[in-house]
Amino acid sequence: MSITIKDVARKTGVSIATVSRIVNNQSGYSEQTRKKVIMAIEDLGYSPNALARGLVGQATRTVGVLLPNVSSLFAGKLLEGIEAAAQSEGYSIVVCNTGSEGERTDDYLTILKQKRVEGILYASGDFPKDLGEKIDGLGLPVVTVATRSHEETIPYVKVDDQTAAFDGTSCLIEKGHRSIAFLGGGLSDPVAGKPRFDGYLDALKAHGIPRQDSLVRFGDFRFESGKRETGRLLDEGAAFTALFASSDEMAVGALHAARERGVRVPEELSVLGYDNTLAAEMALPPLTTVEQPLHAMGEQAFRTLINGGGSLTAKHAIIERQTVRQIEEE
Amino acid sequence: MSITIKDVARKTGVSIATVSRIVNNQSGYSEQTRKKVIMAIEDLGYSPNALARGLVGQATRTVGVLLPNVSSLFAGKLLEGIEAAAQSEGYSIVVCNTGSEGERTDDYLTILKQKRVEGILYASGDFPKDLGEKIDGLGLPVVTVATRSHEETIPYVKVDDQTAAFDGTSCLIEKGHRSIAFLGGGLSDPVAGKPRFDGYLDALKAHGIPRQDSLVRFGDFRFESGKRETGRLLDEGAAFTALFASSDEMAVGALHAARERGVRVPEELSVLGYDNTLAAEMALPPLTTVEQPLHAMGEQAFRTLINGGGSLTAKHAIIERQTVRQIEEE
DNA sequence: CTGTTAGCGCGTTCAT
DNA sequence: ATGAACGCGCTAACAG
Secondary structure, three states: OOOOHHHHHHHHOOOHHHHHHHHOOOOOOOHHHHHHHHHHHHHHOOOOOHHHHHHHHOOOOEEEEEEOOOOOHHHHHHHHHHHHHHHHOOOEEEEEEOOOOOOOHHHHHHHHHHOOOOEEEEOOOOOOOOHHHHHHHHOOOEEEEOOOOOOOOOOEEEEOHHHHHHHHHHHHHHOOOOOEEEEEOOOOOOOOOHHHHHHHHHHHHHOOOOOOHHHEEEOOOOHHHHHHHHHHHHHOOOOOOEEEEOOHHHHHHHHHHHHHOOOOOOOOOEEEEEEOOHHHHHOOOOOEEEEOOHHHHHHHHHHHHHHOOOOEEEOOEEEOOOOOOOOOOO | OOOOHHHHHHHHOOOHHHHHHHHOOOOOOOHHHHHHHHHHHHHHOOOOOHHHHHHHHOOOOEEEEEEOOOOOHHHHHHHHHHHHHHHHOOOEEEEEEOOOOOOOHHHHHHHHHHOOOOEEEEOOOOOOOOHHHHHHHHOOOEEEEOOOOOOOOOOEEEEOHHHHHHHHHHHHHHOOOOOEEEEEOOOOOOOOOHHHHHHHHHHHHHOOOOOOHHHEEEOOOOHHHHHHHHHHHHHOOOOOOEEEEOOHHHHHHHHHHHHHOOOOOOOOOEEEEEEOOHHHHHOOOOOEEEEOOHHHHHHHHHHHHHHOOOOEEEOOEEEOOOOOOOOOOO
């Protein structure tokens, strides 16, 4: 049905070997035959079959990307970076939406293996303990982005969450806040949940502020949960002048909850986000936030997947916009 | 290197044909040999080579998706729908970020052809005239989502933009607004640009309101352009009580511009978005918007790509939230 | 029920 | 500089 290397060989009167050489621009043919073959290729509209190539050559130039939620701004940025790097190296990426709990991860892993991808980028939030084994059972290179495995065995590209959370919280403290609420992603999440909470706690301690457990709440990084939990905090009459949110979406949720109750941001409540996605820019007022360089992390992750190399710690930063203000006195 | 069907055949003492039958659960073997083979497969960790399968069977179970900007909420929702449908049919998708102007489209098209994808979903905003030919040069089924080609030749899944814009604008008019600004995506864009503008104009005319060209501005659907253009409108002292934006992002940009200048939404200015992405929900105040059912459109598009079928018009809706208010008198 | 064989389209020796 | 032939891993007849 499709037209093959044989067709162009026949049409030009050379052997398929020669055509192959020309297509892969190796050496071993005269300029004359080259011209001829190139012409025929254009004429016929010949397009090399990547499956056949992969079958013999062992190189599919394809990698798989596992994400928990493709539609988020967070995933989007990551994907954008990964895709950019892949494109520049001539790779394609197949994206796999694993579901918020990673429920489709196993299925995808076997599919990716069957398709003989050259590697896997794992960007699903959590990294279940048993996944490590499954993954090296695959015999494929893997690197995690914005997350990490329990063991040191799999390279990661991520920010130092604990330090980032420490810095974010410290920023709040330095502006005079002493009652700081915390909106997290769940302590059972050992990568984005626990470390950020620990960083928050560290900052409190470093500045001699006693922790108040009544000020900490957990959600799932999504907008709704941020809105809900902040709403509860507010409704309970908890006293706090600042809020550390573990994602921009949650922070925006907090903005909503505050507004619904008539508390003004940043005048009465300072809010700090996390990620620096477009959500932070678009928020009203624009969110001060802890940045993760998602695009760059995606690129880096792809590169270390293909070229090999160890874990990388991307550097975070505090992006100051309008939701955090200096407090006068205490 | 990898373990093949031969290995499991050898290990179980049957022929590769039998193994193949079992793997593809066809008929023609005893329950006993089945057990034996299955065991060996698990033991060895055999994983069928999809490339080889594709080479002989002509079915790669893969489709390509072309998008102009993966990191947007818009693309995310679409992708989510596409991915969901694909996953449920056992397909994988390779995503191609074509760039905002579609500059990498050609490269990707040839790659996708080489990889023998079974079809292509085109969701890049614009559909250049010459693309039609290139595409059927590929000999691959294509369907466009949220956009369409100039000719009727390629099936699309999209909303009726002109009618949707008409309805949105009418909604504004019915609330008493008569000076309505328009924020578009450029008249040169025949799919999301012109039709929406025409719908806006139609509504004006239908209600006997003269058009005011000083109230119409164009951007690129992104946040920044919405903010910029609205800012200009406001700075010029243009008189309008409502604004129709051609995307949620632009509408949010308008919110920012308004807020910076102290004009209150919706008290002094009503704003209507388009798309109903998460940006609309997260906006403060939440955006009243014209919904495109992006997720469902993605699913539909995938299905018509695989199963065949003609163009589909998805139905839009007005989602009322808080940025549009009734105007009392004139 | 099971095995043999012929390709699928291509890269790659090894000849010439 | 060029060609013949083998094999990548698998499915699909065709034999038995």
